[in-house]
Amino acid sequence: MNTGDRIKFLRIGDGLTQGYIADLLGIRQKSVALMESGKSKVSLRAINILSNYFIVSKEWLENGTPPAILNGWGYSSVPFKGWKELPSSEKPKRLNQIAETMGTLFVDFLVESRIKKFFKAEIGGSEDVILVFPASSKSSLLLRVAGDLWPMMEGILKDTGLRQAKSIMIDEEMANSIHQSSSPLSKLEHTIELHRLLGLGQLTRTWSVLERTRDQRCVKVYQNRVNKVCRDILEKGIDPADVINTIKEITSARLNYQFKDSVDFLLSRAKAPLFKRFSEKIEDADNSDR
DSSP: OOHHHHHHHHHHHTTOOHHHHHHHHTSOHHHHHHHHHTSSOOOHHHHHHHHHHHTOOHHHHHHOOSOSSSSEEEEEEESOTTTTTSOTTTHHHHHHHHHHHIIIIIHHHHHHTTOOEEEEEEETTSSOEEEEEEEETTEEEEEEEOGGGHHHHHHHHHHHTOEEEEEEEEOHHHHHHHHHOSOHHHHHHHHHHHHHHTTOGGGGTTGGGHHHHHHHHHHHHHHHHHHHHHHHHHHHTOOGGGTHHHHHHHSOGGGGGGHHHHHHHHHHHTTSHHHHHHHHHHHHHHHHTO
16 A cells, blocks of 8 residues: 555545545645545645544554554444435445455555454344454554445455454444444443453553543644634635534534634634624614614
8 A cells, every 4th residue: 555545545434535635634636636546745744634633643644654553443334434325326336436445445454554353243233243453452443344245344354364353242332332422431431341342451451541632633633624614704704603503513523622712713803804894784784674
């Protein structure tokens, strides 16, 4: 894998578009496509932003030096995020993309990360499974696989020669908390408990302090992106109060605690001359209606 392959692997694994990555980096979508194809060099700035966003090692992202996850866990699902919201007409095309990604980039990731074994957690009341791949002595990758895609994944794992070390059964509450819990503490506790049940408790010894650190590493990236939206709003002369709810909707729920700073940023700029004139027009219009 080269740096572009790794960016593509992380992007698809998180269910993101090239346009989203372009917005994150403040560049054009065409530039992201060139980076992923290996036709354009990935800047150190992009490496820094993307490694923080995806919580992976800068050294791995740039050079493939393992482990990709230094201390903690990575999580993804197959099909990838956003699958349920896709129009049915797009799903066959996306399924081909999933098969290609898992059969190439995911296999390359396993080889590059020197992963030799995996653990399997079957979910009671569901055909889905969660696979755990120890990536180092202090980190792992969790992958939730939909039941109808398990035969494909099982074939891929057999082809790579990975050994299944242990299989257990967990309940839906634990699986769903790890998958989409809105509570970082609940997600953390259930992730640690899953590893303990698999006999990987030693690996998670330092994880109890990680969740806040993980979010803090993401804050700057998200804050920069929201601030860019704020600047665009200011340039267009739009009343900030009209877009606050929209920004709330597009801001990741797991980072809502930082949203207040973005709102304060936005409203503080509303005192600028541009918005003073805009507000006066609104006030005049309100008075005329009375």
